[in-house]
Amino acid sequence: MQMILGNQRTIGQEAFEQAERLGLHQRDYNAIKALPAPDQELVRRAVEEATTREQVLDVLHELAVRTAQEKAALQEELQDANDQVESLAEDKRALVNEKEALRKQARRLAQATPDEVATHHRAGVEKLALDVAGIVNGPLREGLENLRDHAEASGISQDAWMAGQLQQLASALRSIAGRLGVDLVDSERPAWMEDMTAPTGVTPLAN
Structure with missing residues (x-):
């Protein structure tokens, strides 16, 4: 009933x-x-x-x-919203961790000796320089070589364009050197190694 x-x-x-x-x-x-x-x-x-x-x-x-x-559409929207909330929470946690790491680093540097501070800065710059060198000697060189091969196959020169791209890189490095008052030396060996002579019977390390 x-x-x-x-x-x-x-x-x-x-x-x-x-x-x-x-x-x-x-x-x-x-x-x-x-x-x-x-x-x-x-x-x-x-x-x-x-x-x-x-x-x-x-x-x-x-x-x-x-x-x-x-x-189903509402469930998908809800899942997307939850994913966004989780992503924002992860970003916030990462920022908090990064901020705390920077605070600790600042405290360490404040108590460090001049040599320790210089070592810290050199390590950061060296890592960036290696990253840039990896890109230049990897994807950038490969891309330019592919363009050169295409130019040879098609008979249309790309030399001027490639020279322009490389010139931009060289100009950027010269500009940084100028701002720092550093002279660039056209050598694969650093300037501080130029006056060094290998001991008798010792073969210099290859670059």
């Missing part, structure tokens, strides 16, 4: 009477109850206008599919 009353309340007395004439089953009523209120109203109208149970079931199926799709 309670089940019948629940069915009546869901779609209204008139629609319920029509539904009974159409032969709706309890599982059909349960499917209607599972829908949002606006969709239940659409089913109620469909029941009143339908002449067969199959027509009502078609409407129910369409609404159920749409509801499932909307639910």
Whole structure:
């Protein structure tokens, strides 16, 4: 009895009477109850206008599919939002850790000797210089060599363009040297090694 009353309340007395004439089953009523209120109203109208149970079931199926799709879309949006929150939290943690690391570094440098401070700065610059050298001697050189091979195959010279790119790099280095008051030496050996002579019987290390 309670089940019948629940069915009546869901779609209204008139629609319920029509539904009974159409032969709706309890599982059909349960499917209607599972829908949002606006969709239940659409089913109620469909029941009143339908002449067969199959027509009502078609409407129910369409609404159920749409509801499932909307639910899946909401779940995806919720997951995206959660992912964004987690990503922001990770970024915040990384910033906090980085800030704390910088504070510790500043305290260490404040208590360090001049030689220790210089060593710290040299280590940072050396790492950056090695990174840049790796790019220059790796992807940059490979890209220029590929362009040269293409130029030879096509017969269209790219020398001027490649020279311009390399000139930009050289100009940047000369500009830094000028700002620092450092003279650049055209040698693979650092300037401080130029006056060094290897001891007798000792072969100098290769660069």
